[in-house]
Amino acid sequence: MLRVAEHAELTDTGRQRRANEDAFLARAPLFVVADGMGGAQAGEVASATAIEVLAGGIGNDGSLEQRLSEAVQQANAQIHALSVADEERAGMGTTITAAYIGESNVTLVHVGDSRCYRWRSGTLERLTDDHSLVEEMVRQGQLTPEQALEHPQRSIITRALGPEPVVEPDSQTVGARDGDLLLLCSDGLSTMITDDEIAAVLAREESLRASARGLIAAANEAGGRDNITVVLLRIEELDGGSAIDIEQTQVGLDLGSVPLAQPSTEAVSAAAGVERRMPRAPRAPAAKRRRRWKPGIGTVLALFVAALLLSGVYFASQAIYFVGADREGFVSVYQGVPYELPLGINLYREDYISGINLSQLPAAERTTITEHSLRSRSDADDLVRQLELGRLGSGAP
Numbered sequence: 001m002l003r004v005a006e007h008a009e010l011t012d013t014g015r016q017r018r019a020n021e022d023a024f025l026a027r028a029p030l031f032v033v034a035d036g037m038g039g040a041q042a043g044e045v046a047s048a049t050a051i052e053v054l055a056g057g058i059g060n061d062g063s064l065e066q067r068l069s070e071a072v073q074q075a076n077a078q079i080h081a082l083s084v085a086d087e088e089r090a091g092m093g094t095t096i097t098a099a100y101i102g103e104s105n106v107t108l109v110h111v112g113d114s115r116c117y118r119w120r121s122g123t124l125e126r127l128t129d130d131h132s133l134v135e136e137m138v139r140q141g142q143l144t145p146e147q148a149l150e151h152p153q154r155s156i157i158t159r160a161l162g163p164e165p166v167v168e169p170d171s172q173t174v175g176a177r178d179g180d181l182l183l184l185c186s187d188g189l190s191t192m193i194t195d196d197e198i199a200a201v202l203a204r205e206e207s208l209r210a211s212a213r214g215l216i217a218a219a220n221e222a223g224g225r226d227n228i229t230v231v232l233l234r235i236e237e238l239d240g241g242s243a244i245d246i247e248q249t250q251v252g253l254d255l256g257s258v259p260l261a262q263p264s265t266e267a268v269s270a271a272a273g274v275e276r277r278m279p280r281a282p283r284a285p286a287a288k289r290r291r292r293w294k295p296g297i298g299t300v301l302a303l304f305v306a307a308l309l310l311s312g313v314y315f316a317s318q319a320i321y322f323v324g325a326d327r328e329g330f331v332s333v334y335q336g337v338p339y340e341l342p343l344g345i346n347l348y349r350e351d352y353i354s355g356i357n358l359s360q361l362p363a364a365e366r367t368t369i370t371e372h373s374l375r376s377r378s379d380a381d382d383l384v385r386q387l388e389l390g391r392l393g394s395g396a397p
Contacts, residue, residue, distance in 0.1 A: 001103050002176055003352070003385055004028040005236035008208035012216045014188055015224030022186050022229040023047035023094075025055055027330075028354055029101040029388045031231050033114045035186040037160070038083075038092030045082065046094035046162050050075040054098060064107040065171040068100055072109050072161070072169045079162035093162030096169075097128060097184050101235065103389065106182065109171045112160050115190050117198065118174070119181040124199040127174055130187075131159035146194070154191055155226075178237035181208075185215070188226035192219040208232045238381050321351065321380040322372045331356045331369055331387060333380045338372045351377075356387050 007028070013020040021036035021043030034050040036043030053075035058067040075096065083089045095112025108116055113130040129135065133156040134148040148154060161167055181202065189198070193215075201218060205211040212230050219228045326332045336348030361369070365387070375383070 001238045001382070001385055002101055002105075002235055003238055003381065003388075004031075004101055005234045005352075006208055007031070007231070007233035008212045009229075009231040010209075010212040010216055011227065011229040012188075012220065012224075014227050015220055017225075017227055019044065020227045021047055022188070022227040023051045024184075024229055024231050025051045026231055026233075027055070027356075028233075030054065030058070030098065031101075031182070031184055031233055032096065032098040033184040033186055033229055033231055034094045034096045034161075035112065035114050035188070035227070035229070036092070036094040038089060038162075042083070042089040042092035043094065045089060046079050046092045049079050049082065050094050050096050050161055053078060054096075058100070064100055064102055065109070065173060068098055068107055068109040069169050069171050072096055072098065072111065073167065076111075076161040076167040077165065080165050083162055091163055093160035095131075095157065095186070096161055099182055099184060099233075101176070101233075102173075103385075104176075105173050106176045106235075107171070107173050109169050111167055111169045112157050113187045113190075115183075115185055115187075117183040117185075117195075118176075119183065119199070119202050120177075120179070122203060124195055124202065126195065127172075129170065130157075131170075132157045149191060149194065155187070176235050178235065180235045182233050182235070183215075184231040186227060186229040188224075188228035189215055189219050189230060192222040192225065192228070208234060238378065238385070319376075320374050321377045322348070322374055323369055323380050323383050324372055325369060326350065326353060329357045330354060331361075331384055333377075333384055335377075337374065352381070352384065354384050354388055356384075361387070 007026055009024055009026045011020060011022050011024060019041065021041075023034045023036065023044075025032040032051060032054050034047035036045070036047030038046060050072075054071050058064075058071045061067070062070070079093065083092045095114040096110070097112075097114040097116050098109045099116055100107040100109075108127060110116065110128045111131060113132040113135070114128075115130070116127045118125045118127055129139075132154070134143060134151045134154045136158065137143040137151075138145060138148050143151060159167065183198070183202070197218060198215065201214040202211055205214050212232055215230050216228050320335070320337055322334050322336075322338055324332060324334055324338060331354045332350055333352040333354075334348040335351045336346070339347045368383070
């Protein structure tokens with residue numbers, strides 16, 4: 001089963017534009033880039049509308065390609081209706097490139113000249129075809145890819161969301177494997193630097209955030225003629241994440257419904273476990289010579305046992321996971337147990353943040369998340385993945 005291990009996204013106005021009309025969505029398992037166009041800020045409205053529609057979900061009926069394509073068509077209908085209703089927004093539109101990470105592959109839906117690339121084993125592959133005039137000329141052999149970068153009509157696209165009441169998006173499903181890196185970008189990147197230059201940045205940088213910064217810097221150094229947006233996501237393959245074979249971690253703790261990051265008074269008291277006493281007044285010295293306090297063998301032994309117990313609890317907690325929600329309400333996987341010690345010491349850490357918000361879930365599914373049952377990593381990962389795929393009600397715990 002696939003999931004997004006990490007992602008990074010960055011957008012920049014560029015060096016020659018006053019406003020940024022790009023927009024993006026980065027909530028696993030769905031990632032989208034939209035590049036708006038049109039005067040009087042209409043481009044910003046078009047791209048933002050497309051992102052808003054897709055952020056609302058893609059439905060449950062049909063294949064992933066069908067559902068994602070229908071969401072894109074709904075975005076087109078809304079943008080077109082807005083452009084018809086307001087003369088200042090007449091003709092506005094946006095490109096869109098969307099990637100949905102499924103259980104074993106990636107679904108792409110695409111309109112316009114924003115792109116999706118796959119970086120695998122040191123090789124960069126473009127997965128989408130531009131709907132643009134120069135791309136048609138390249139396919140027909142009238143231009144080379146290098147000539148297309150400098151062609152005066154490189155910004156003319158032949159398909160977009162908004163200008164027409166109906167649009168036909170391209171859709172495809174491509175294979176994916178552990179370690180694949182996907183790059184979604186607006187043409188502010190791809191028309192400023194070549195694919196070889198993109199590959200050089202991805203090969204050079206060690207982190208996704210550094211890669212995003214490097215790509216935008218390279219596009220700006222080449223002139224920065226347009227807004228630049230990059231969304232990078234790395235895919236990993238989960239082991240033992242099948243819903244049929246889920247290993248439930250058993251531990252000798254009953255957490256009940258302890259709220260994440262807000263432990264009960266009883267929990268804190270139990271965790272502290274130390275009786276506080278007022279210090280006694282010092283005794284008068286029996287002699288002039290001061291005597292240093294030396295711990296007895298019993299004290300040393302007690303401290304040693306306490307240290308062993310604490311270290312054992314800590315290391316045991318590292319094999320335990322639970323599912324909860326972060327401060328913004330997004331469903332997340334945590335390593336450890338859902339308690340905080342005094343002084344703000346957490347017994348858990350965030351391992352994965354999904355794109356599913358608690359507010360989007362039915363009451364029963366919210367309860368499954370907020371009860372914070374202790375799980376194995378595969379069990380926790382599978383629960384969140386089933387939520388992302390809309391299948392929690394079909395047999396997930």
